[in-house]
Amino acid sequence: MHGHSSCACREYNELSRRSFLSVGAGTLLASSVPAWLPRVAIASSERSERQVIVSIFLRGGADGLTLCVPHGDPLYYAASGPTARPTIAIAPPGLPNGCTNLDGMFGLPPAMASLSEAYQNGHLAVVHAAGLTDTSRSHFDAMKFMEVGALGNPSLFTGWLGRHLAQTDPILPGSLLRGISLGSYAVPTTMNGGPSTTPVPDVLSYGLAGNPKTAVQRQASLREMYESTPAILKNAAKVTNDTIALLDAIDFEHYQPGGGAVYPETLFGKSLKASAALIKAQVGVEAVCVDRGDWDTHSNAQPVTGGLAANMADLANGLTAFYRDIFSFSTNIVVVVMSEFGRRAGENASHGTDHGHGNAMFVMGGRVNGGHVYSRDLNGNPGWVGLGDLYEDLDVHITTDYRDILAEIVQKCLDDPQLDKVFPGWTPQFQGIIS
Amino acid sequence: MSTLSALANVMGTAVTAVPPAGPTNQGSDVLLRLVGRMTYGFTAQEWELAKSLGAQGYIAHHLNYTGIDDSEVEAVLAGGYWTLGYTPHQLWQLYCDSNFDASVILEHLIGSTTLRAVRSRRQLFERMVEFWSDHFSIYLFADLAFLLKTHDDANVTRKHALGKFKDLLRASAKSPAMLTYLNNNTNVKEHPNENYARELMELHTLGVDGGYTQRDVQEVARCFTGWTIYPIGTPLNALAYRFDASKHDAGPKTIFQGTPNELYIAPGGEIQGQKLLDALARHPSTARFISKKLLRRFWGENPPIEMVDQVAGVFTATDGDLKAVMGAVLSMNVILSTPSKYKRPFHLLVSTLRALDAKIDRWDYLAGLAYNAGHYPFLWPAPNGYPDALGYWSSLQLTRWNIGSWLIDSRVPGTVINVGKCMAGAIGTEGVMDRIEDMMLGQPLKTAERNSLRKFLGVSGPTPPLSRIQDALSLAIACPSFQWY
Numbered sequence: 001m002h003g004h005s006s007c008a009c010r011e012y013n014e015l016s017r018r019s020f021l022s023v024g025a026g027t028l029l030a031s032s033v034p035a036w037l038p039r040v041a042i043a044s045s046e047r048s049e050r051q052v053i054v055s056i057f058l059r060g061g062a063d064g065l066t067l068c069v070p071h072g073d074p075l076y077y078a079a080s081g082p083t084a085r086p087t088i089a090i091a092p093p094g095l096p097n098g099c100t101n102l103d104g105m106f107g108l109p110p111a112m113a114s115l116s117e118a119y120q121n122g123h124l125a126v127v128h129a130a131g132l133t134d135t136s137r138s139h140f141d142a143m144k145f146m147e148v149g150a151l152g153n154p155s156l157f158t159g160w161l162g163r164h165l166a167q168t169d170p171i172l173p174g175s176l177l178r179g180i181s182l183g184s185y186a187v188p189t190t191m192n193g194g195p196s197t198t199p200v201p202d203v204l205s206y207g208l209a210g211n212p213k214t215a216v217q218r219q220a221s222l223r224e225m226y227e228s229t230p231a232i233l234k235n236a237a238k239v240t241n242d243t244i245a246l247l248d249a250i251d252f253e254h255y256q257p258g259g260g261a262v263y264p265e266t267l268f269g270k271s272l273k274a275s276a277a278l279i280k281a282q283v284g285v286e287a288v289c290v291d292r293g294d295w296d297t298h299s300n301a302q303p304v305t306g307g308l309a310a311n312m313a314d315l316a317n318g319l320t321a322f323y324r325d326i327f328s329f330s331t332n333i334v335v336v337v338m339s340e341f342g343r344r345a346g347e348n349a350s351h352g353t354d355h356g357h358g359n360a361m362f363v364m365g366g367r368v369n370g371g372h373v374y375s376r377d378l379n380g381n382p383g384w385v386g387l388g389d390l391y392e393d394l395d396v397h398i399t400t401d402y403r404d405i406l407a408e409i410v411q412k413c414l415d416d417p418q419l420d421k422v423f424p425g426w427t428p429q430f431q432g433i434i435s
Numbered sequence: 436m437s438t439l440s441a442l443a444n445v446m447g448t449a450v451t452a453v454p455p456a457g458p459t460n461q462g463s464d465v466l467l468r469l470v471g472r473m474t475y476g477f478t479a480q481e482w483e484l485a486k487s488l489g490a491q492g493y494i495a496h497h498l499n500y501t502g503i504d505d506s507e508v509e510a511v512l513a514g515g516y517w518t519l520g521y522t523p524h525q526l527w528q529l530y531c532d533s534n535f536d537a538s539v540i541l542e543h544l545i546g547s548t549t550l551r552a553v554r555s556r557r558q559l560f561e562r563m564v565e566f567w568s569d570h571f572s573i574y575l576f577a578d579l580a581f582l583l584k585t586h587d588d589a590n591v592t593r594k595h596a597l598g599k600f601k602d603l604l605r606a607s608a609k610s611p612a613m614l615t616y617l618n619n620n621t622n623v624k625e626h627p628n629e630n631y632a633r634e635l636m637e638l639h640t641l642g643v644d645g646g647y648t649q650r651d652v653q654e655v656a657r658c659f660t661g662w663t664i665y666p667i668g669t670p671l672n673a674l675a676y677r678f679d680a681s682k683h684d685a686g687p688k689t690i691f692q693g694t695p696n697e698l699y700i701a702p703g704g705e706i707q708g709q710k711l712l713d714a715l716a717r718h719p720s721t722a723r724f725i726s727k728k729l730l731r732r733f734w735g736e737n738p739p740i741e742m743v744d745q746v747a748g749v750f751t752a753t754d755g756d757l758k759a760v761m762g763a764v765l766s767m768n769v770i771l772s773t774p775s776k777y778k779r780p781f782h783l784l785v786s787t788l789r790a791l792d793a794k795i796d797r798w799d800y801l802a803g804l805a806y807n808a809g810h811y812p813f814l815w816p817a818p819n820g821y822p823d824a825l826g827y828w829s830s831l832q833l834t835r836w837n838i839g840s841w842l843i844d845s846r847v848p849g850t851v852i853n854v855g856k857c858m859a860g861a862i863g864t865e866g867v868m869d870r871i872e873d874m875m876l877g878q879p880l881k882t883a884e885r886n887s888l889r890k891f892l893g894v895s896g897p898t899p900p901l902s903r904i905q906d907a908l909s910l911a912i913a914c915p916s917f918q919w920y
Binding site: 059060135136137138139140141157184185186187192197198199201206207208209210211214217218221222224225226227228229232233236237240243244293294296298299346347348349350352354355392394 | 617618621622623625626627628629630633637643649652807808809810816817819825826827828829830831832833834836837839840841843844881883884886887888890891902905906909910913914915918
């Protein structure tokens with residue numbers, strides 16, 4: 001592995017991080033996994049008409065012009081000018097490495113072709129030229145405002161999904177765990193403010209370490225000690241203690257996905273697989289957040305063979321596995337995928353793209369009016385906004401506020417009509433994306 | 436995909452929540468709180484030092500960090516951490532050496548970071564290094580950063596942690612790790628790459644509301660065209676900073692156009708970027724942004740505006756002299772009652788090792804415990820650095836609770852906490868609890884915590900068996916009082 005040129009750096013990098021962490025943290029993680037007994041508690045009937053939501057955030061600003069390619073717009077293939085993408089444009093359908101046509105205007109890149117299945121079945125919709133209309137192009141402001149669900153409101157800290165949970169009764173009366181953020185070390189802002197929510201880095205190793213003989217007693221002490229702490233810690237400790245017991249009762253290790261689903265062996269794939277197991281266990285989890293990072297492709301994006309292609313394949317294959325798995329059990333589910341902003345229409349000299357504006361969102365579920373790419377022109381009429389008129393002469397315009405999509409989901413799928421609390425200051429216009 | 440993708444996935448998650456005030460540390464005095472603010476955690480020895488010097492003397496002692504004898508730590512470092520002073524070229528050569536396992540570079544970097552946090556007597560300096568490592572955050576596994584962060588650590592953050600801000604900023608701008616992380620090494624006059632320019636203003640200097648526009652981002656990106664590194668294979672200088680005039684847009688630039696801070700930069704080469712850096716370092720938004728961030732770290736999450744202005748005034752008056760600025764920040768802890776701060780996981784780990792006087796023969800494994808809680812050094816996958824907010828860190832409790840058990844049960848190779856020795860001479864349940872307070876807090880536990888521990892240990896009577904005390908000690912590490920400083 002040594003004494004080679006730079007082209008092998010990336011592979012080496014992968015290896016070095018693995019081997020290093022397997023010494024440092026990995027072994028600790030591995031040996032902390034207790035012996036899980038199979039205790040499958042999966043019911044077969046559904047108890048609520050309210051749907052379970054899985055909200056997926058693509059951190060870093062995913063390139064919507066690659067995730068959903070406007071191959072019908074000639075400017076996407078311009079040789080020069082502000083929309084030129086000389087090395088990173090995805091070829092039109094029918095050409096080598098071309099996209100999979102969706103509707104004559106848009107297509108899925110080869111790495112995401114697996115999503116055609118849900119799209120053709122009418123369960124997946126794409127919304128293009130959507131997003132947060134904030135102007136800053138800062139990752140951190142954009143993520144914050146998008147997750148909070150309001151634009152430029154510095155005094156609002158709770159998330160749109162958190163407020164929804166806070167103002168509705170649990171989907172399962174008495175539920176101890178309503179929202180979970182899988183594969184992460186903190187509840188994302190999206191779910192902030194939601195009662196009975198917690199992050200779980202890894203469902204398989206979620207247990208109290210130390211002497212197993214005293215675990216119950218120690219847990220009781222922790223419950224007592226955190227009773228009289230500030231609410232933020234008290235609540236976190238309570239849901240932690242509840243979640244230890246709850247996850248212990250589900251046999252994630254031997255979970256068998258349905259529908260012939262094969263999840264990618266990635267953190268994202270594992271998180272979606274765990275989501276499916278949790279949802280099927282019907283323990284009251286009604287909101288799941290999963291983050292997928294590494295979309296900030298300023299340089300060497302490589303959307304066909306490299307890093308961006310791998311990220312997109314992970315996303316699409318994970319979603320497709322989840323779709324097959326969960327739909328073999330219930331269609332009472334909705335998945336939404338978003339990112340803080342799209343990227344610059346044109347490529348930079350580093351074979352990447354800088355921060356942009358309008359982007360693509362994906363919505364999948366049993367009540368989604370799918371098999372369609374929703375998009376509006378600058379006059380608000382159905383149709384692609386086009387690359388001939390750019391936001392600040394740089395980026396794709398936003399013609400659909402992301403809150404229009406989320407609000408329709410919250411009202412129709414989550415049965416929560418109090419949209420003014422979920423998206424304060426915003427009067428949504430439904431796009432008819434949910435039936 | 437490795438466990439690392441777990442971290443890649445947390446990029447930018449919540450840094451939010453209206454931070455409620457922490458529990459007031461009833462009974463604690465200002466000096467004890469100052470020890471908590473300035474160090475990685477209470478030790479009986481540090482507490483004695485503070486009491487002997489008094490608040491102002493203690494602050495002065497730590498600000499004058501080069502005057503503190505740190506030979507014990509330096510001896511350990513000299514005994515095996517030989518890659519720490521390497522140049523980018525030397526690091527690259529090591530990486531290319533087929534007889535060398537490049538993970539040694541990371542073992543040295545992570546091991547030395549942990550060692551210094553736990554054992555260095557220059558505790559404030561180490562906390563400042565951590566602060567700047569967050570401020571000029573570089574994700575260790577982005578491109579070549581796993582090699583180059585070692586150089587950045589020595590020549591940027593450690594070199595200038597208590598120096599002048601403008602020197603720190605200049606060093607960071609030319610750091611090969613930063614240049615590659617934020618893609619400025621490929622920022623050229625045709626189609627500039629805006630990544631560094633944006634984060635330089637948003638994260639390193641002005642702050643997102645500091646008064647710049649998208650046009651400014653593009654102008655700043657033009658200033659830094661040609662700031663790059665020597666390619667691999669360059670004799671002697673591979674991966675070192677280099678200004679490439681042929682890739683530089685030498686035209687004039689105007690930044691902050693139409694504002695009182697409008698800056699015209701005449702046609703030129705490398706000097707354009709240098710002028711810009713100096714202007715950013717002097718900008719009033721920078722003084723406020725850095726001062727507020729330092730106060731958030733060393734005072735509390737919501738510093739009042741007057742306090743920020745006061746520190747920013749010192750920043751401006753001293754041209755960003757960080758010793759003077761920190762003197763002002765820390766004096767706020769003395770004058771005013773500070774809210775408690777919640778320990779981030781690495782801090783919790785280090786404070787545990789300090790309080791319990793762990794015997795440590797291997798320093799590279801320990802940070803794995805902080806990793807399980809989402810806080811491994813240099814592994815935040817976004818350029819804004821690990822959050823410094825209760826609202827972010829409070830939601831994951833379990834892996835914090837487990838840190839104590841892992842250590843007490845000696846499950847981290849090379850680390851032993853001798854509980855028997857810690858408890859030598861402690862008689863009965865009450866004696867054990869008194870000892871826990873003396874070692875870990877320097878003040879009493881909360882009544883509810885003490886009652887809980889007493890119940891766990893057995894209400895009264897003879898000294899509990901060692902295994903029981905070990906479990907109780909892991910509970911004490913997980914208890915609410917030990918989560919704050």
